[in-house]
Amino acid sequence: PKWKLAAGLFLWALSSLPAAASAAGGFYDMAATAARAADAKERVKLYTQALKRWTPGDGLKNKAGAFLNRGAAHQVLEKYALAIKDYDKAIALDPKNATPYYYRGRANFLIREGFSGCNSEDYFYAAAADFDKAIELNPNYAEAYKARGSLTGLACGDPPLAPPIG
Numbered sequence: 001p002k003w004k005l006a007a008g009l010f011l012w013a014l015s016s017l018p019a020a021a022s023a024a025g026g027f028y029d030m031a032a033t034a035a036r037a038a039d040a041k042e043r044v045k046l047y048t049q050a051l052k053r054w055t056p057g058d059g060l061k062n063k064a065g066a067f068l069n070r071g072a073a074h075q076v077l078e079k080y081a082l083a084i085k086d087y088d089k090a091i092a093l094d095p096k097n098a099t100p101y102y103y104r105g106r107a108n109f110l111i112r113e114g115f116s117g118c119n120s121e122d123y124f125y126a127a128a129a130d131f132d133k134a135i136e137l138n139p140n141y142a143e144a145y146k147a148r149g150s151l152t153g154l155a156c157g158d159p160p161l162a163p164p165i166g
Contacts, residue, residue, distance in 0.1 A: 027051075027058040031066050043073035064093035068100050075103065080111035098138035105130030105147060127151065 027050050034046030047070035054063050071086030087104035094100070108127035131148035134141050 027054045027062070027066075031062070031069075034066075035069065040073040040076040044070055044077070047073065060093045061097075064090040064097065064100070067093065068097075068103065071100070071107070072103060075107050075110070078110075080107045083107040084111070096137060098134040098141050098144065101130045101134040101137065102141065102144045102147065105134065105144075109147070109151070124151065 030046055030050030030053055034043050034050055037043045037046055047066050050066050051063065051070070054066070067086045067090040071083040071090065074080070074083035074086060084104055084107050087100045087107065090097070090100035091104070105127040108123045108130060111123050128148065128151055131144050131151070134144035135148065138144070
C-alpha cells in the first residue's frame with residue numbers, strides 16, 4: 001500500500017539526517033521538514049527546495065537520499081516517470097545503495113500497468129533488472145526478493161515467462 005511506502009521512506013529519511021541540522025535553514029532543515037510532511041505534493045515541493053540548497057558539505061549520500069525520497073513522493077502521486085528520474089539520480093550519486101534500485105523497479109513495474117499488451121515489456125524487464133541489482137547489493141533485501149518473485153508469469157509472450165533471475 002502507498003502508506004507503507006511513505007511511512008518506510010519517512011523513517012529512513014529521519015534516520016539518515018544528522019542530529020544537528022544546518023542553522024541557516026539549509027539542506028538538512030528542508031529535508032527534515034519534507035520528511036515530516038504528510039502530503040506527497042508538499043514533500044515533492046520541500047525536497048525540491050532542499051535539493052536547491054544542497055552544498056558539497058551536505059554529502060552526496062544525503063543528496064541521493066533526498067532524490068530517493070522525492071521519487072517516493074512522486075510514486076505515491078502515481079507520477080512514475082518523475083519518480084524514475086529521481087531514482088536514476090539517487091543511483092548515480094550512491095550506486096551501492098540497494099534501496100533506489102528497489103524503488104525504481106517498483107515504479108517500472110507500476111508504470112507498465114498503464115500500458116496494455118506487450119507495450120509494457122520494456123518496463124517489465126527494467127523492473128526485473130532493478131530488483132536483481134537490489135538483491136545483488138543487499139542479499140538480505142526480502143522485499144526485493146518478494147517483488148522479483150512476483151514477476152513470474154507476468155511478462156508478455158507465449159507462454160508467459162518472467163526474465164531469468166540473476
